[in-house]
Each structure stands twice: as C-alpha cells, then as structure tokens.
Amino acid sequence: MFEFSLQEIVRKLIESGFTQAQLAERTGVSQSTLSRILTGECADPRLSTAQAISKFYITILTNSKA
Numbered sequence: 001m002f003e004f005s006l007q008e009i010v011r012k013l014i015e016s017g018f019t020q021a022q023l024a025e026r027t028g029v030s031q032s033t034l035s036r037i038l039t040g041e042c043a044d045p046r047l048s049t050a051q052a053i054s055k056f057y058i059t060i061l062t063n064s065k066a
C-alpha cells in the first residue's frame with residue numbers, strides 16, 4: 001500500500017489541476033491551511049484536516065479509475 005504525507009497529497013492534487021481555492025471549497029479546509037501544509041509550515045495539522053483532504057484525494061483516485 002502507498003503512503004503519502006499530507007503535503008504530498010495536497011501537492012498531487014494541485015499537480016492534477018486543482019487550485020488551492022478549489023481544494024479549500026471541496027474539502028472545507030481553508031486556503032491558508034492548505035498553503036501552510038504545502039510549504040511545510042503546518043507539519044502537524046488537525047486530524048479533521050487530514051481526514052478531509054485524504055477523503056477528497058481517495059474520491060478523486062476512485063473516480064479516475066472508474
């Protein structure tokens with residue numbers, strides 16, 4: 001099984017074409033928090049933040065394989 005850091009997941013989502021604003025809207029995580037995760041300023045985010053981003057990432061992966 002693959003394991004990625006939250007920073008890597010956010011980076012992959014942005015590389016796939018999502019903007020930080022779009023990710024914020026779709027995950028409920030503020031754009032400033034997403035930016036801090038990307039830059040490494042937020043190395044230990046809240047569990048709810050990690051869950052929201054991970055859930056969205058899994059949804060995107062699942063839909064792209066369908």
